[in-house]
Amino acid sequence: MSRAVFPGTFDPPTVGHLDIVTRAAAAFDELIVATGVNQSKNRLFGPQERIEMLTELVEPFPNVRIGSFEGLLVDYCRAEGAGVIVKGLRSAADYDYELQMAQLNRRMTGVDTVFLPTAPEHAFISSSWVKEIARLGGDVSTFVTPAVHTRLLNTL
Numbered sequence: 001m002s003r004a005v006f007p008g009t010f011d012p013p014t015v016g017h018l019d020i021v022t023r024a025a026a027a028f029d030e031l032i033v034a035t036g037v038n039q040s041k042n043r044l045f046g047p048q049e050r051i052e053m054l055t056e057l058v059e060p061f062p063n064v065r066i067g068s069f070e071g072l073l074v075d076y077c078r079a080e081g082a083g084v085i086v087k088g089l090r091s092a093a094d095y096d097y098e099l100q101m102a103q104l105n106r107r108m109t110g111v112d113t114v115f116l117p118t119a120p121e122h123a124f125i126s127s128s129w130v131k132e133i134a135r136l137g138g139d140v141s142t143f144v145t146p147a148v149h150t151r152l153l154n155t156l
């Protein structure tokens, strides 16, 4: 049985993340969407809220569950018995950043990374920009699900 982990900060999850979940859920027997800590990012939502948003997001997928981790991603993968990490790639800049992490993760534990190219209609969406646009009063309703949009408006 193939088990994969789709890790991210998900602060908040976007429709781009949902697209990757949809495609990875079709490609693997089991998918764990896991919230981790990117030390370089300021977070708007706390861990529990991000887990709640992700739980709502993956509700339609019977083979997807939510997890969270604080240490190394590869340690989490090993503990969960997952041999593959799934990442979405939006651009060459993503590729440069993600390639290095993928190679480090594989060297450390043998856990491999599978990249899914982001759908073109989502390629410009990022959680960071969604937060900034929303903070400054812009309309982000097409970048996130309605449930996440409501939370964003209630949190800012």
Ligand code: PNS
Pocket: 007, 008, 009, 010, 035, 036, 037, 038, 039, 071, 072, 073, 074, 100, 101, 102, 104, 105
């Ligand atoms: O939302 P992001 O920024 O793409 O998520 C990045 C994340 C959390 C997946 C990444 O920072 C990560 O794997 N953090 C866990 C710590 C870790 O394993 N660091 C070594 C990476 S080679």
